Amino acid sequence: MKYFKLSVRSKWMGMGLVLVSTMSGLAAQKQASLSFEEALQTALQNNESVQQAVLQKRRAETEWKAVRTLRLPQVSLSANFVVLSDDITIDMHGVKDAITPLYSALSQYGQFSGVPNPDPNTAAQLPVLPDAVSTQAVRQQLAEGLLAVENAEWDKLIQKSPFGTLSAGATWPLFTGGRISAANEAARIRINEAAEVERHITGRLMSEVAERYFGLALAREAELVRGEVLEAMAAHLNDATQMYEEGLLARAEWLHAQVMHAQADREYKKASRQRRLLNEALANSLADTAAVDYLPLTQLFYSPTLEPLSFFKQRAVEANPQLRQVEAKQNLAAQASRVERSGLLPTVAAFGNYNLASYDLSPNMSDYMVGLTFSWKLFGGTSARHKYRSARLQEEQVLSAFSKASRDVELGLEKMYQELQMALEQLQELAAAEEFAAEYQRVRREAFSEGLATSTEVTEASLAVSKVRIERLQAMYQYDLALARLLELAGMPEYFTHYITQQ
Numbered sequence: 001m002k003y004f005k006l007s008v009r010s011k012w013m014g015m016g017l018v019l020v021s022t023m024s025g026l027a028a029q030k031q032a033s034l035s036f037e038e039a040l041q042t043a044l045q046n047n048e049s050v051q052q053a054v055l056q057k058r059r060a061e062t063e064w065k066a067v068r069t070l071r072l073p074q075v076s077l078s079a080n081f082v083v084l085s086d087d088i089t090i091d092m093h094g095v096k097d098a099i100t101p102l103y104s105a106l107s108q109y110g111q112f113s114g115v116p117n118p119d120p121n122t123a124a125q126l127p128v129l130p131d132a133v134s135t136q137a138v139r140q141q142l143a144e145g146l147l148a149v150e151n152a153e154w155d156k157l158i159q160k161s162p163f164g165t166l167s168a169g170a171t172w173p174l175f176t177g178g179r180i181s182a183a184n185e186a187a188r189i190r191i192n193e194a195a196e197v198e199r200h201i202t203g204r205l206m207s208e209v210a211e212r213y214f215g216l217a218l219a220r221e222a223e224l225v226r227g228e229v230l231e232a233m234a235a236h237l238n239d240a241t242q243m244y245e246e247g248l249l250a251r252a253e254w255l256h257a258q259v260m261h262a263q264a265d266r267e268y269k270k271a272s273r274q275r276r277l278l279n280e281a282l283a284n285s286l287a288d289t290a291a292v293d294y295l296p297l298t299q300l301f302y303s304p305t306l307e308p309l310s311f312f313k314q315r316a317v318e319a320n321p322q323l324r325q326v327e328a329k330q331n332l333a334a335q336a337s338r339v340e341r342s343g344l345l346p347t348v349a350a351f352g353n354y355n356l357a358s359y360d361l362s363p364n365m366s367d368y369m370v371g372l373t374f375s376w377k378l379f380g381g382t383s384a385r386h387k388y389r390s391a392r393l394q395e396e397q398v399l400s401a402f403s404k405a406s407r408d409v410e411l412g413l414e415k416m417y418q419e420l421q422m423a424l425e426q427l428q429e430l431a432a433a434e435e436f437a438a439e440y441q442r443v444r445r446e447a448f449s450e451g452l453a454t455s456t457e458v459t460e461a462s463l464a465v466s467k468v469r470i471e472r473l474q475a476m477y478q479y480d481l482a483l484a485r486l487l488e489l490a491g492m493p494e495y496f497t498h499y500i501t502q503q
Helices: 013-026 036-046 048-071 093-109 131-151 179-245 251-285 309-319 321-342 383-449 455-489 493-501
Strands: 030-034 074-082 088-091 155-159 163-175 292-296 347-359 368-375
Touching: 030 036, 036 179, 036 251, 036 493, 048 179, 093 131, 179 251, 179 292, 179 321, 179 383, 179 455, 179 493, 251 292, 251 455, 309 321, 309 383, 309 455, 321 383, 383 455, 455 493
Parallel strands: 030 292
Antiparallel strands: 074 163, 088 155, 163 347, 347 368
């Protein structure tokens, strides 16, 4: 692992005054040294999108717990108070009218014999009463029966009005055509989907923090380089002014030194504004509303060795959160098909009810009942079949979306990997170019002091040095940014800090 850091060397008192003025402006802000890991943890704790994703996952887990109870019996307690328009009775006068003539005729004209002797003292000698006594005894009983029939209540009360009940009931679904199983599986899939959404948002936030954190590190280093260039241009302008006043330098060369100093001043101010803008962007990612001037402690980095592209492609197939989300939607579509298909199948359930207490409830009513219900809608239009067909088409649609998402992820991985390779090639080339530019600048400065080089040549050499340094910083930034996005696509954004610490 290689790191790159620039330092400012104070060469001119005027430039020191510029830097002091700039830093005094920063003093109004609270400064905070911040490593990349600290910035990442702060963003993950404070970011609203991550918090929403966590709450969505908890909600999915709660819904799954609720759906699991669908397999269990449902027990309810109900109280009813009913007022009828009239009492419920049964008119039995027809029975009375049918048996009254029989009792009346037999009690007056019937002839009976063979009645056992009811007296135990004489039963041994006379076991059967004489016919006259038997007829009289039976007619007496029939007369009593006729009187009972005439005096009986032939409007039978079945249920009084009003009445009330307090009962406990239970239903237990035994077969629902797969609806309950599909609902449980769908709830479990939604938990996995919510977890993948959380991983996707977290990975995207990690890439955003890496982009803005190292962007700020780049901006600060670039500001230092621009400040060094401005310092060099100021020193060169000072030398050129002295030589011009002594008649050793042409006016055009002196004017050129002034122009290059003004240009360096503009570039420095532009770098300062860029640094402040990226500082605000990082504060936004950290959800920090306070006016803080962040000082990145983690330097821009690059690693000359990297795993092959096939490694990241395989990890993406296994762990890319976007692919896992599409896969979850595909599974949800399959469960939706099962639910719609269950509408074409019968349902079976057990039920029971027990009266715990009652008010004026008929004693003829049973205290409890149990049973089974069987329901099968044989015809209800064609809506159920069309819904099932629609659900199957949804499955095919999601399958097509998965193929498209897989290709997009693979293309993104290839693009980021190529950008990493290009950044490494640039860094290797710029390392040698920086040495050449620094040596060229030294030679031109010595030649100018001896009157053997022009002001233009000195300024061009100084600008060449700053240009190479900034390009090297930008190449490292592009490497860091491409690496963060590559790891995000591979579903392993948490490994970014591993590459930072890798030697």
